[in-house]
Amino acid sequence: xxxxxxxxxxxxxxxxxxxxxxxAQNAAxxxxxxxxxxxxxxxxxxxxxxxxxxxxxxxxxxxxxxxxSAPRPDKITLDLLYHTESRRYLEYSLRWRxxxxxxxxxxxxxxxxxxxxxxxxxxxxxxxxxxxxxxPVVLMGIGGVEYHGHTWELGPRKAKEMLFxxxxxxxxxxERFGMVNKVVPRAExxxxxLAMARQIARMxxxxxxxxxxxxxxxxxxxxxxxxxxxxxxxxxxxxxxxxSVNGYPxxxxxxxMKESIQ
Numbered sequence: 001x002x003x004x005x006x007x008x009x010x011x012x013x014x015x016x017x018x019x020x021x022x023x024a025q026n027a028a029x030x031x032x033x034x035x036x037x038x039x040x041x042x043x044x045x046x047x048x049x050x051x052x053x054x055x056x057x058x059x060x061x062x063x064x065x066x067x068x069s070a071p072r073p074d075k076i077t078l079d080l081l082y083h084t085e086s087r088r089y090l091e092y093s094l095r096w097r098x099x100x101x102x103x104x105x106x107x108x109x110x111x112x113x114x115x116x117x118x119x120x121x122x123x124x125x126x127x128x129x130x131x132x133x134x135x136p137v138v139l140m141g142i143g144g145v146e147y148h149g150h151t152w153e154l155g156p157r158k159a160k161e162m163l164f165x166x167x168x169x170x171x172x173x174x175e176r177f178g179m180v181n182k183v184v185p186r187a188e189x190x191x192x193x194l195a196m197a198r199q200i201a202r203m204x205x206x207x208x209x210x211x212x213x214x215x216x217x218x219x220x221x222x223x224x225x226x227x228x229x230x231x232x233x234x235x236x237x238x239x240x241x242x243x244s245v246n247g248y249p250x251x252x253x254x255x256x257m258k259e260s261i262q
Contacts (some may be wrong), residue, residue, distance in 0.1 A: 019055025059115030089146035136166030142238035
């Protein structure tokens with residue numbers, strides 16, 4: 001199983017469970033993760049959701065090596081990419097963001113590109129002191145990961161720095177930008193996330209739903225939802241360019257990409 005799910009004391013804990021692949025996201029992991037989110041959302045015994053990961057890293061992003069167990073189409077087209085990515089990389093993340101229960105992401109190690117579309121939809125992020133956040137996909141000829149929350153999470157100039165340079169931001173930097181709520185020692189990450197979840201779970205469920213809705217709607221009125229949708233379309237032009245120039249998959253300097261996950 002790519003996902004482990006458990007409920008205790010009104011807290012649903014969803015764990016990414018591909019540590020041998022640095023929790024890289026294949027189709028099966030994302031589909032199982034979405035099912036876990038739905039399960040937590042529908043369970044009246046769940047007040048708060050914690051998203052965490054087994055192993056050294058939170059997530060190395062999309063599985064660039066591919067999923068050998070999944071059927072492969074004879075021909076990759078932009079239409080196929082758009083359909084597949086809109087479902088797993090956009091619709092899933094937006095649905096998780098709008099689950100009417102508070103969600104906390106507990107992040108350790110590397111959180112690269114696609115890893116951001118797992119933690120950014122959560123309401124709160126607690127990071128271990130070894131956490132590092134990056135989106136180096138400009139190396140792939142693409143302007144950023146599909147769920148393009150960069151500007152909202154980092155501010156415009158730091159968002160551009162992340163994208164233009166491909167460098168990683170530390171947990172301490174992310175906390176200063178306001179992307180991370182709290183930085184804790186790696187050994188305390190799970191305990192601190194669970195403690196915060198239990199504290200929140202004591203609050204009235206209706207009040208929590210209203211508070212989350214108020215903040216998310218304020219962001220939507222400011223343009224968040226429309227921006228996420230429109231930038232996703234821009235993202236797909238990167239795939240269109242790659243298909244027209246190199247075919248698919250996009251030709252990537254894997255050595256440079258490896259520098260982001262060492």
